[in-house]
Amino acid sequence: MCGIAGAIGSISAAIDLAVEQMNAAQIHRGPDGHGTWSTSPENSIGGGVVLAHRRLAIIDLSDAATQPMIDSETGNVVVFNGEIFNFKKLRSDLENHHGVRFQSSSDTEVILKSYSVWGISCVERFRGMFAFVLYDKRQKVVHLVRDRVGVKPLYWASIVNAVGSEVILFASELRAILASNLVPRRIDPVGVSTYLWNGFVQGPNTIIQDVRLLDQGTILSVEIKGMHKEHRRFWSLPNSTGEGSSDTRPAAVELEEAVGLRLISDVPLGIFLSGGVDSSAISAIASRIATSRIHTFNIAFKEQGFDESPYARMVAKSIGSEHTELVLTESLFHDQLDQAIGCLDQPSFDAINSYFVSRAVREAGIKVALAGMGGDEMFGGYTSFQDIPKALRMSRLADYLPRALRKSLLNIGMRWINRGAIVPRQNRWGKLCDVIDAQGQLDRIYQVSYALFTREFLSQLSSDQRISSNWGMNPLCDKDENVGESERGTSTGIYAAISNLEMKNFIGQRLVRDTDCASMAVSLEVREPLLDHRLIEEVARIDASRRFYPLRRKSLLRELALGGLDPKIFDRPKAGFVLPLEKWMKSTVRERIATVFGDRTLAERVGLDSRALTRLYQAFETSNPEIHWSRIWALYVLMWWAEKHNASL
Numbered sequence: 001m002c003g004i005a006g007a008i009g010s011i012s013a014a015i016d017l018a019v020e021q022m023n024a025a026q027i028h029r030g031p032d033g034h035g036t037w038s039t040s041p042e043n044s045i046g047g048g049v050v051l052a053h054r055r056l057a058i059i060d061l062s063d064a065a066t067q068p069m070i071d072s073e074t075g076n077v078v079v080f081n082g083e084i085f086n087f088k089k090l091r092s093d094l095e096n097h098h099g100v101r102f103q104s105s106s107d108t109e110v111i112l113k114s115y116s117v118w119g120i121s122c123v124e125r126f127r128g129m130f131a132f133v134l135y136d137k138r139q140k141v142v143h144l145v146r147d148r149v150g151v152k153p154l155y156w157a158s159i160v161n162a163v164g165s166e167v168i169l170f171a172s173e174l175r176a177i178l179a180s181n182l183v184p185r186r187i188d189p190v191g192v193s194t195y196l197w198n199g200f201v202q203g204p205n206t207i208i209q210d211v212r213l214l215d216q217g218t219i220l221s222v223e224i225k226g227m228h229k230e231h232r233r234f235w236s237l238p239n240s241t242g243e244g245s246s247d248t249r250p251a252a253v254e255l256e257e258a259v260g261l262r263l264i265s266d267v268p269l270g271i272f273l274s275g276g277v278d279s280s281a282i283s284a285i286a287s288r289i290a291t292s293r294i295h296t297f298n299i300a301f302k303e304q305g306f307d308e309s310p311y312a313r314m315v316a317k318s319i320g321s322e323h324t325e326l327v328l329t330e331s332l333f334h335d336q337l338d339q340a341i342g343c344l345d346q347p348s349f350d351a352i353n354s355y356f357v358s359r360a361v362r363e364a365g366i367k368v369a370l371a372g373m374g375g376d377e378m379f380g381g382y383t384s385f386q387d388i389p390k391a392l393r394m395s396r397l398a399d400y401l402p403r404a405l406r407k408s409l410l411n412i413g414m415r416w417i418n419r420g421a422i423v424p425r426q427n428r429w430g431k432l433c434d435v436i437d438a439q440g441q442l443d444r445i446y447q448v449s450y451a452l453f454t455r456e457f458l459s460q461l462s463s464d465q466r467i468s469s470n471w472g473m474n475p476l477c478d479k480d481e482n483v484g485e486s487e488r489g490t491s492t493g494i495y496a497a498i499s500n501l502e503m504k505n506f507i508g509q510r511l512v513r514d515t516d517c518a519s520m521a522v523s524l525e526v527r528e529p530l531l532d533h534r535l536i537e538e539v540a541r542i543d544a545s546r547r548f549y550p551l552r553r554k555s556l557l558r559e560l561a562l563g564g565l566d567p568k569i570f571d572r573p574k575a576g577f578v579l580p581l582e583k584w585m586k587s588t589v590r591e592r593i594a595t596v597f598g599d600r601t602l603a604e605r606v607g608l609d610s611r612a613l614t615r616l617y618q619a620f621e622t623s624n625p626e627i628h629w630s631r632i633w634a635l636y637v638l639m640w641w642a643e644k645h646n647a648s649l
Contacts, residue, residue: 002029002030002053002054002055002056002067002079002080002081002082002172003023003026003027003028003029003030003053003054003081003171003172003173003176003520004051004052004053004054004079004080004081004131004132004133004154004170004171004172005019005022005023005026005052005053005079005169005170005171005172005176006019006022006049006050006051006052006079006133006169006170006171007019007049007050007167007168007169007170008047008048008049008142008167008168008170008222008224008227009047009048009161009165009166009167009168009224009227010047010048010161010163010165010166010167011038011039011047011048011049011050011167012161012162012163014161014162014182015050015161015167015182016038016050018169018180018181018182019036019050019052019169019180020036020052021179021180021181022052022169022171022176022177022179022180023036023052023053023054023176024179025173025175025176025179026054026171026172026173026176027054028520028521028522028523029054029056029081029172029173029520029523030053030054030055030056030523031054031056031523032055032056032057033054033055033057033066034052034053034054034055035052035053035055035066035067035068036050036051036052036053036068037050037051037052037068037070037077038050038051039135047140047224047225047227048224049077049135049142049224051068051077051078051079051133051135052068052079053067053068053079053080055067056367056520056523056525057266057267058083058265058266058267058367058368058525059083059087059105059106059107059264059265059266060104060105060106060266061266061267062104062105064103064104064105064106065104065105065106065108065109067079067080067108069106069108069109069112071112071113071116072103073116074112074116074137074138075137075138076112076115076116076134076135076136076137077134077135077137078108078111078112078115078132078133078134078135079132079133080107080108080111080130080131080132081130081131081132081152081154081172082128082129082130082131082132082147082151082152083107083128083129083130083262083525083527084107084110084111084126084127084128084130085127085128085261085262085264085532086125086126086127086128086261087106087107087110087128088264090110090114090125090126091110091113094110094113094114094117098117100113100116100117107128111126111130111132111134112134114126115134115136120134120143120145120219120221121234123145123219123234124234124235126147127261127532127533127534128147129147129149129151129152129527129528129531130145130146130147130152131144131145131146131147131152131153131154131172131214132145133145133154133170140223140224140225141221141222141223141224142221142222142224143219143220143221143222144156144170144214144219144220144221144222145218145219145220146214146215146216146217146218147216147217148216148217148234148235148533149216149217149503149507149508149512149531149533149536150215150216150217150507150508150509150512150513151512151516151528151531152172152516153172153173153213153345153513153516153517154170154171154172154213154214155170155171155172155173155174155176155177155206155211155212155213155214156168156169156170156171156177156211156212156214156220157169157170157177157183157210157211157212158210159182159183159210166227168222168227169182169183172520173345173517174206174207174208174211174213174345174346175345175645177208177211178208178645183208183210183211184209184210185208185645185646185647185648186208186209186210186647186648186649187207187208187209187605187606187607187642187647187648187649188205188206188207188208188209188210188211189209189464189466189467189607189649190205191205191206191207191208191209192207192467192606192607192638192649193462193467193468195207195347195634195638196452196453196458196461196462196467196634196638197447197451197452197453197458198447198450198451198452198509198510199348199349199350199452199510199630199634200346200347200348200349200350200509200510200513200514201346201347202505202509203215203509206346207346207347207641207647208647215231215233216508217233217234217235217236218231218232218233218234219231219232219233219234235533237500237503237504237536237540238536238537238540238541239540240493240496240499240500240540240541240544241493241496242492242493242494242495242496242543242544243492243493243543243544244540244541244542244543244544244547245541245542245543246542246543246546247542248542248546248556248559248560250538250541251535251538251539251541251542251556251560252560254532254534254535254538255281255285255529255530255532255535255560255561256285256289257532257534258529258530258532258534258535259282259285259286259289259370259529260289261529261532262370262527262529263286263289263290263370265367265368267367267368268295268365268366268367268368269295269366269367269368269369269370270294270295270296270297270324270361270364270366270368270369270370271283271286271294271295271296271297271321271369271370271371272296272297272298272357272361272369272370272371272372272526273296273297273298273312273315273316273321273323274298274299274308274311274312274372275298275308275309275310275311275312275313275314275315275569276308276311276372276570276574277372277375277381277554277557277558277562277570278372278373278374278375278376278381278530278554278557279371279372280315280372280561280562280565280569280570281372281375281530281557281558281560281561281562282370282371282372282529282530282561283296283315283316283319283321284315284318284319284561284562284564284565285529285561286370287319287320287321293320293321293322294319294321294322295321295322295323295324295366296312296315296316296321296322296323296324297323297324297325297326297357297360297361297364297366297369298312298313298316298323298324298325298326299326299327299328299356299357299360300325300326300327300328301327301328301579301580302327302329302330303580303583305580306578306579306580309325311569311572312325313325314566314569315565315569318564318565318566318569319565324364326357326360326361326364328356328360328579330580330584330587330588331588333356333579333584333588333589334584334588334589336356336359337352337589339355339521340352340355340356340518341637341640341641341644342521342644343355343517343518343521343522344514344517344518344637344641345513345517346513346517346641347634347637347638347641347642348510348513348514348637349452349630349633349634349637350510350511350514351514351515351517351518352518352579353578353579354514354515354518354519355518355519355521355522356579358518358519358521358522358524358526359521359522361524362522362523362524363522366524367523367524367525368524368525368526368527369519369524369525369526369527370526370527370528370529371515371526371527371528372528372530373507373511373512373515373528373530373531374503374507374528374530374531375530375554375557376502376554376574377499377502377503377506377507378499378503378530378536378539378547378557379539379547379548379554379555379556379557380495380499380547380548380549380551380552380554381552381553381554381574382502382552383552384446384449384450384498384502385495385498385499385548385551385552386551386552387428387449388442388445388446388449388494388498389494389498391435391438391445391448391449392440392442392445392494394435394436395435395436395438395439395440395441395445396440398436399439399440406436410432410433410436413432414432414433417429417430417432418430421619421624421626422615422618422619422622422624423457423460423612423615423616423619423627424454424456424457425626426452426453426454426457426626426627426628426631427625427626427628428449430454430626431448431449431451431454433454433455433456434448434451434454434455435448437455442494442497442498442501443501446498446501446505450505450506452630452631452634453631457612460609460612461608461609461612461613461616462607462608462609463603463604463607463608463609463610464607464649466607466649467607467649492543492544492545492548493544495544495547495548495551496540496544496547499548503536507531512528512531515528542556552574558570581629581633582629585629585632585633586621593617593632593636594617596636596639596640597613597614597617597632597635597636597639598614599639602639602642602643603639605639605642605643605647605648605649606638606639606642606648606649607649608635608639613635616631616632616635617632620632
């Protein structure tokens with residue numbers, strides 16, 4: 001786990017300095033070492049390459065694993081962020097069948113040697129989380145690669161240097177690219193539009209204009225001479241009609257192997273244990289296959305209704321883990337809040353919960369942690385698996401009504417729903433118009449279900465035409481992805497389609513990005529076994545009746561991992577790891593939120609209407625149940641981030 005940065009194209013002293021600044025801005029991602037490499041001037045006719053790296057030493061702590069790493073036989077060079085979990089198997093194959101010799105025991109060298117034997121198709125053999133940039137000396141091509149699920153980020157921007165030539169900058173963080181001082185700090189209207197809709201910026205756009213996020217499972221190849229760019233997707237989520245096998249044994253094998261591979265570490269390792277099904281499944285499997293006693297961690301709260309530590313203790317006792325309970329108090333939250341929000345690479349209404357748990361675990365001496373992310377998305381744990389099919393049926397039935405009658409009925413219904421409200425209701429009934437307007441399309445219904453605001457209120461909230469012109473249902477997926485396409489096939493196909501939408505968007509666009517920036521802010525590597533691509537593929541082959549039913553119980557995951565634990569531990573309403581934010585927003589941090597919401601200049605900087613902001617905040621202050629805290633928090637973070645990074649439309 002590290003931070004990478006660099007430049008491709010016409011390299012000058014100014015570009016070299018910019019890469020140094022980008023690398024320095026990522027010191028938190030790699031406090032254990034750093035390095036820079038560049039093509040020599042005589043080999044850079046028509047363009048060159050600069051590669052930089054910040055190291056967080058996890059596998060092979062010796063200097064032999066230092067990056068940028070050069071293949072002495074081919075001259076190829078790589079900078080790499082992440083882990084190739086099956087590197088030992090690949091290494092054995094390369095040594096025994098291809099005569100390859102290694103100078104280190106690192107997975108970084110396995111990437112270089114795999115490329116020398118199999119070319120860029122080697123990425124299809126990698127089982128892990130990774131973002132790497134590899135320079136092919138002979139072909140004068142640079143490959144930018146991001147893992148299948150998008151656990152590791154990779155941002156890039158195309159700029160024009162002082163002599164009019166194109167240069168591509170890349171880094172593990174958007175903030176690092178800003179640190180180059182070569183990219184204007186202009187907020188992207190499309191990025192803001194998707195943020196106001198989702199509470200996170202939907203890639204490949206970012207919050208900064210002209211900076212892009214490389215999509216998951218994608219290779220961007222750049223020919224240095226001429227700077228020709230080619231995108232190629234090497235993996236997509238598996239398609240499923242919902243009809244499949246009843247045999248769950250292959251999934252059980254892959255699940256155990258996914259956990260086992262992620263236990264490999266040359267530094268202290270722990271496991272996040274909330275007491276829920278997902279983290280308990282990872283902990284239980286790890287306790288069975290680990291060669292030593294595992295160490296689990298839980299964050300506790302004094303506020304009742306948020307504290308699940310008793311359940312975590314029950315699980316820890318059942319599996320025999322060394323368990324540490326860390327208490328997050330309101331005063332500690334207040335004292336560390338600026339650092340928590342400051343860790344955000346892009347605005348997000350989430351992530352700070354991950355920051356606090358990551359910080360606590362890192363301060364306990366742990367450098368690598370396993371997390372249970374992915375179980376709800378793959379096994380039907382969210383309410384979306386119940387709510388979206390209902391909304392979809394409603395939307396399709398409404399399509400049978402004449403347009404004029406449908407509009408008239410909606411107007412009457414919305415006036416009744418919003419009677420006496422300071423702002424239009426933003427809950428499920430407030431979204432009725434948006435559900436009907438979705439025209440029975442699953443991906444649009446999915447977007448409405450997760451939207452922070454209704455389209456009607458968004459038109460009031462945004463004061464900038466460049467933002468409001470982007471309202472609507474933005475495409476969630478590329479045309480070559482198997483997301484949302486199978487739901488009409490069978491009565492159960494819709495659950496597989498919702499699962500893919502959750503994996504692509506909730507996981508790929510939000511959770512893994514938030515977890516990465518929050519954990520790396522404190523130099524902690526987080527691994528998610530349930531996001532292993534081979535496990536995802538095996539689970540997709542299972543019949544929906546085995547995979548999802550009964551909805552929201554995740555019975556299959558329990559069967560695969562929790563057979564030896566008392567089921568009563570998990571037979572309770574789903575909570576998740578949620579901070580008591582609504583309470584704290586009205587007490588400890590109330591003043592700072594009110595100050596930001598009252599700053600008209602700051603609101604205009606990000607394209608928000610200060611009058612609509614005032615009404616929204618008043619509704620929240622009066623404890624209107626229709627205004628969930630996440631809506632207020634999302635806007636606060638957006639304005640805070642823009643001010644912190646001196647960015648504006």
